[in-house]
Amino acid sequence: MVHAPARPPENAPPVRINLYSDTQTRPTAAMKEAMMRAEVGDEQHGDDPTVHALCDRMAALLGKEAAVFLPSGTMCNVVAILTHCRSGDEVVAHETSHILHSEGGAHAAFTGVQIMPLKGAKGMFTAEDLRAAIRPRTRYTPPQRLLEVEQTANIGGGAVWPLAQLNAVAEIAHGQGWGTHMDGARLMNACVAAAIPPAEMVAGYDSVWLDFTKGLGAPLGAVLAGSSEFIGQAWRWKQRLGGSMRQAGICAAACLYALDHHVDRLAEDHANAKALARGLRQIPGVVVEEPETNLVFFDIRGTGLDVARLQERLRMQGIMISGLGGRVRACLHLDVSAPMVEEAVAAIRATLAAA
Numbered sequence: 001m002v003h004a005p006a007r008p009p010e011n012a013p014p015v016r017i018n019l020y021s022d023t024q025t026r027p028t029a030a031m032k033e034a035m036m037r038a039e040v041g042d043e044q045h046g047d048d049p050t051v052h053a054l055c056d057r058m059a060a061l062l063g064k065e066a067a068v069f070l071p072s073g074t075m076c077n078v079v080a081i082l083t084h085c086r087s088g089d090e091v092v093a094h095e096t097s098h099i100l101h102s103e104g105g106a107h108a109a110f111t112g113v114q115i116m117p118l119k120g121a122k123g124m125f126t127a128e129d130l131r132a133a134i135r136p137r138t139r140y141t142p143p144q145r146l147l148e149v150e151q152t153a154n155i156g157g158g159a160v161w162p163l164a165q166l167n168a169v170a171e172i173a174h175g176q177g178w179g180t181h182m183d184g185a186r187l188m189n190a191c192v193a194a195a196i197p198p199a200e201m202v203a204g205y206d207s208v209w210l211d212f213t214k215g216l217g218a219p220l221g222a223v224l225a226g227s228s229e230f231i232g233q234a235w236r237w238k239q240r241l242g243g244s245m246r247q248a249g250i251c252a253a254a255c256l257y258a259l260d261h262h263v264d265r266l267a268e269d270h271a272n273a274k275a276l277a278r279g280l281r282q283i284p285g286v287v288v289e290e291p292e293t294n295l296v297f298f299d300i301r302g303t304g305l306d307v308a309r310l311q312e313r314l315r316m317q318g319i320m321i322s323g324l325g326g327r328v329r330a331c332l333h334l335d336v337s338a339p340m341v342e343e344a345v346a347a348i349r350a351t352l353a354a355a
Helices: 029-036 049-062 073-084 106-111 127-132 163-175 187-194 228-240 249-261 266-281 307-315 338-354
Strands: 066-070 090-094 114-118 144-150 179-184 207-211 222-226 295-299 322-324 327-331
Touching: 029 249, 049 066, 049 207, 049 222, 049 249, 066 073, 066 228, 066 249, 073 106, 073 144, 073 179, 073 207, 073 222, 073 228, 127 163, 144 163, 163 179, 187 207, 187 266, 222 228, 266 295, 266 338, 307 322, 307 327, 307 338
Parallel strands: 090 114, 090 144, 144 179, 179 207
Antiparallel strands: 066 222, 207 222, 295 327, 322 327
């Protein structure tokens, strides 16, 4: 049986500090004002000027020929893999990748591909790992068609792939005749943390997308970029999976606002993540992974309390936090301030001490 998303307990107070995910961000008043002022048209007919402005800007930012506006990052991954691959092909990706763990089996259901999971620390694998995964080309093996990477690596702790490592695995893939695809859900976090321009970061990848609903704070939307031919084919899959979003300029305006106002400030989220990690390290029994961007993962097995109970007790104090792979995950974003970080550390310390 598949269950609908859980609702909070009836007696739970309003959420005051939301560390659950950067997808929990709310559009700012200024972003909503930009949305209300947006020029719109029918995206199906190609006459929404704000959508065009967003796609043109994103193609230029990422160093690609063209781009398409889609409702979500998951849809970007599905459309990209449908465009790159045929049924029976194989995609090579990390064993903790979003396409394996968090997309409802979409790639098996819609694309008919299989995914070869590679191991590696922090959600990344090396050139040597990739070479070892290359199959002989015989009628017994699936055609390997695509390399997929995730920047930043979510379950890897929000880790940033080093540029040299990104380029090395892309070079091997291209040498085999494969395509390359980057899940760039938190790409701008990686670019800000590494001080590398987006076009340079993604130069080795045939397709890449950026999610605007995470740290960039928009309520909806992601942009998938690639060659003109690739995006033309991606549009056919967009049509098959639901079609245009009609007067989508209202949502595209939020994304344009985010590019103008919410990119550089990601550094604040990274600083708050480090402050949270420092505070958590002072709590007995808590083991904290050093954050590279806006995600803080920590292990509480040494405290006598499990993740679900910590979540439950914090939620009753108006604090939301997530659990992932047996660890606790705290996500910093534009709706979490430095004083909120201090309050969250104090609440976690008191909750664990009471346990």
